[in-house]
Amino acid sequence: MQTWFENLKHQFDLNFIQRSRWRFITTGLGNTLLITLLALLLGVAVGVVIAGVRSTYDKTADTARPSFGRKVLGFFNGLCKVYITVLRGTPVVVQLMIICLVIFAWSDNGVALASLAFGLNSGAYVAEIIRGGIMAIDNGQFEAGRSLGFNYMQTMRHVVLPQVIKNVLPSLMNEFIALLKETSVAGYAAVRDLTYGGNTIAGQTYSYFMPLIAVALIYLALVMFLTWIVGKVERRLRSNDH
Amino acid sequence: MTTDVLIRVEGLEKHFGGGSIHALNGVDAEIRRGEVVVIIGPSGSGKSTFLRCLNLLEMPSAGRITFEGVDITDPKVNINRHRQKMGMVFQHFNLFPNMTVLKNMTCAPVTLRKKTKEAAEATAKQLLERVGLSDRADAYPNQLSGGQKQRIAIVRALCMEPDVMLFDEPTSALDPEMVGEVLDVMKQLAREGMTMVVVTHEMGFAREVGDRVIFMDGGRIIEQGSPEAVFERPQNARLKEFLGKIL
Numbered sequence: 390m391q392t393w394f395e396n397l398k399h400q401f402d403l404n405f406i407q408r409s410r411w412r413f414i415t416t417g418l419g420n421t422l423l424i425t426l427l428a429l430l431l432g433v434a435v436g437v438v439i440a441g442v443r444s445t446y447d448k449t450a451d452t453a454r455p456s457f458g459r460k461v462l463g464f465f466n467g468l469c470k471v472y473i474t475v476l477r478g479t480p481v482v483v484q485l486m487i488i489c490l491v492i493f494a495w496s497d498n499g500v501a502l503a504s505l506a507f508g509l510n511s512g513a514y515v516a517e518i519i520r521g522g523i524m525a526i527d528n529g530q531f532e533a534g535r536s537l538g539f540n541y542m543q544t545m546r547h548v549v550l551p552q553v554i555k556n557v558l559p560s561l562m563n564e565f566i567a568l569l570k571e572t573s574v575a576g577y578a579a580v581r582d583l584t585y586g587g588n589t590i591a592g593q594t595y596s597y598f599m600p601l602i603a604v605a606l607i608y609l610a611l612v613m614f615l616t617w618i619v620g621k622v623e624r625r626l627r628s629n630d631h
Numbered sequence: 632m633t634t635d636v637l638i639r640v641e642g643l644e645k646h647f648g649g650g651s652i653h654a655l656n657g658v659d660a661e662i663r664r665g666e667v668v669v670i671i672g673p674s675g676s677g678k679s680t681f682l683r684c685l686n687l688l689e690m691p692s693a694g695r696i697t698f699e700g701v702d703i704t705d706p707k708v709n710i711n712r713h714r715q716k717m718g719m720v721f722q723h724f725n726l727f728p729n730m731t732v733l734k735n736m737t738c739a740p741v742t743l744r745k746k747t748k749e750a751a752e753a754t755a756k757q758l759l760e761r762v763g764l765s766d767r768a769d770a771y772p773n774q775l776s777g778g779q780k781q782r783i784a785i786v787r788a789l790c791m792e793p794d795v796m797l798f799d800e801p802t803s804a805l806d807p808e809m810v811g812e813v814l815d816v817m818k819q820l821a822r823e824g825m826t827m828v829v830v831t832h833e834m835g836f837a838r839e840v841g842d843r844v845i846f847m848d849g850g851r852i853i854e855q856g857s858p859e860a861v862f863e864r865p866q867n868a869r870l871k872e873f874l875g876k877i878l
Contacts, residue, residue, distance in 0.1 A: 452690050454706050532688055533725035533784075537739040537791060538715030547738055551729050 404599045410590045414600075417586025418607060420500050424582060425569045427504035428511055432568070433561075435512025439469045440519035447524070448531065449541065469516070476513035482574045484510055489578035499580035503572065511568050518564060522557035523549065555626055562619040566612055573608070583607060636697075637795055637826055638662040638685060643694035645680050645850075650692075654680040656850040657694070662795065667827045669837040669858075672847035673873055678830045681847065682799050685828065686710075686717040699794065715743055718788030722800040724780040726772040732759070732783050733768045736790045744791070751790065758786040762816050778809030782816050789820075796820065798829040834878060838862060846870045 405411040446466040453459050476484065485506040493502050526549050534544030576585035587604035591597045638661070645655040654677045662668055670678045683689040685696060687703060687710050696704050703713050727735050736758070737751035746754075759765045762782045772780055781801055788796060798817065802810045814836050821827055821840045831837065837844050837858055844861040846854045846869075854867045862878075865871045 452687075454690070456706075527723075527725075529721060529723050529725035530727065533719075533721065533727070535711075536686060536688060536714060536717070536719035536721075536797075537788070538711050538743050539739065540711045543742065547742060548727055552727075555729070 400596060400599045403594050404590050404596060405603075410593065413586035413589045414583070414603060414607070415586075417581055417583035417604075420581055421569070421572055421575075421583040424500055424503045424507060424572045424575060424580070425565070427501075428507035428568060428572070429565050431504065431508025432511030432515045432564075435509060436515025436519055439472065439512065439516035440523065442466055442469050443516065443520050444523040445541070473513045473516060476510050477517075481507065481510045481571055482577050485574065485578050489580070499575070499578065503575045503578065503580040503582070506578075507568060507572055507575075510571075511564065514564055515561065518557050518560045519553065522553040522560075525556060526552055558626065559619055559623050562615070562622065566615050566619070569611060569615070570608060635664050636661045637664045637666075637699060638828075639695075639697040640681075640685070641695045641697075643681070643684060643696065644692045645677070645684060645689055646692045654850055655684070655691075658847075658850070658852055660845065660852060662826060662828055664794075664826055665824050666842045667821045667829065667840050668843050668845060669841035670828065670830045670845045670847060671832070671834070671837060671873075672853075676847045677850040678847045679799055680850075682797050682828060682830050685797055686714050686719060688719070715739075715791050716794045718791060718793035718796045720781070720784050720788055720796065720798045720801045722803050724772070724777070724784045724804075726780055726784055726787070728772050731769050731771055732764070732775075735772070735783065736787045739787075740790050755786070755790055758789055759783075761819070762786055776809060777805045778812045781805065781809075781813045785813075785816055785820070795826040795828065798827065798831065800830050800832070802831065802833055832877070834862070846873070848873070 405414070442462070442465050446462050485503060488506040488509075489499065489502045493505075496502060530548055530552070531544055534548040535541075539547060572582055573584040575582040576588060579585075581589075583604055587600040590600040594600075640658055640660040643655050643658040643660075644653070646653055656677075658677075658681055660681075670682065672678045680689055684691050685698075687696075691704055694704070695702055698713055699716070701708060701713065703710055726732075727738070730738060733752060733755055736755035737746075737748065740746045740751040740754070741748055744751075756765060756768060759768055762785070764779060764782060764786075767775060767779065767783070772783070775783065785796075785801075801817070802813050805813065810833070814833060817827070817829070817836070818840050829836070829841075839858075841858045843855060844858050845852055846861060846865075846867070848869050854861060854865065854870050861870070862874065865874055
């Protein structure tokens with residue numbers, strides 16, 4: 390028992406204290422959080438645009454007159470479908486490596502490139518969540534809005550989207566929790582995130598147990614904290630559910 | 632009732648499913664200002680489709696609809712402006728569940744008519760008073776009964792000060808004991824001279840309030856006339872059969 394404890398203490402000292410190796414963890418954590426946050430913003434932006442195009446095209450299929458604008462919308466709708474198929478149909482690690490090591494091989498701003506890669510990927514999933522939320526709203530809501538004289542965009546803004554946001558917020562937040570964990574593959578493109586930091590320590594000390602457990606515990610704490618927030622938001626949404 | 636035509640429908644056709652289903656097969660009709668027109672007919676006869684074509688919630692496949700002298704089927708016409716003048720009440724109420732009753736009523740006038748919030752709310756409260764729901768202004772739709780929801784839906788449409796009200800089976804989704812309160816509001820509206828087009832199965836209402844009854848079947852107007860003529864002296868065999876089943 391005594392030796393086991395002594396060993397643990399030694400391991401801790403070796404992996405985190407000596408040569409200030411704990412800094413690999415803290416810089417990594419900072420980068421992980423930064424990548425997640427930037428990817429989240431990009432993902433929402435991409436997702437909202439795609440969901441807007443896709444649901445507008447579907448929602449107006451019956452009422453739109455054939456016109457040039459309709460054709461343009463149809464083109465972009467097709468483009469969005471391809472985007473979603475490709476981004477959801479290939480592993481995010483492969484997309485990350487293509488962006489970091491092929492398309493932007495000349496750049497060494499790993500955090501920015503990883504944010505771009507995870508953001509574009511997340512955008513495809515966010516788009517489908519939001520589109521599902523829009524299509525789930527009873528068509529009577531659209532018709533009531535339109536019959537009062539609102540145009541399509543006004544109906545969306547005043548009637549439909551407030552209801553959509555409420556319905557998809559929990560799903561979106563869960564998507565962001567998944568995103569946080571997904572960023573752990575950033576190391577494949579030599580981006581110094583949390584997992585990469587733990588791995589770096591292990592590479593120097595030849596001891597994997599402590600750095601990887603520490604990394605895992607940090608992810609777990611973050612996810613548990615975010616899940617707690619989602620739960621709170623869900624309860625809040627339910628309590629003023631009208 | 633004056634004789635000037637508010638809505639003129641000419642050769643209206645509506646096809647669904649790439650032309651395989653013909654919901655309307657050439658309908659001609661006129662709605663005059665101040666008139667209460669009741670449309671009856673078996674289900675699938677095209678009566679709801681006809682009504683929904685009047686404000687272009689359904690885009691007609693062919694034909695022309697003239698509202699207040701403007702051909703609203705012309706692609707260059709801004710239909711949103713004309714819809715403001717055509718109130719619509721739905722079978723399933725379609726109140727906005729995320730807004731209070733008052734917000735349901737003031738949202739469109741404030742946004743589209745550029746009314747001040749205070750003016751819109753004053754109008755809304757007056758209307759609520761008239762339908763006996765002034766105490767429900769701050770309630771949310773899911774706190775209301777079906778009859779209350781439909782009365783709110785009616786006054787929501789009235790807040791836009793429409794020239795015509797379209798009713799799409801307004802009492803079909805209601806419990807029987809709530810039908811009366813909604814019909815009472817509609818009768819009051821008719822007495823005040825509102826132009827109304829009502830798709831309904833309430834024959835009592837058609838008789839009592841209707842200036843004209845239109846019987847539709849197979850996407851066509853088969854017979855029309857005063858309630859007495861249609862109900863007491865039906866000419867067409869299909870109308871006789873229909874009335875035999877429901878009366």
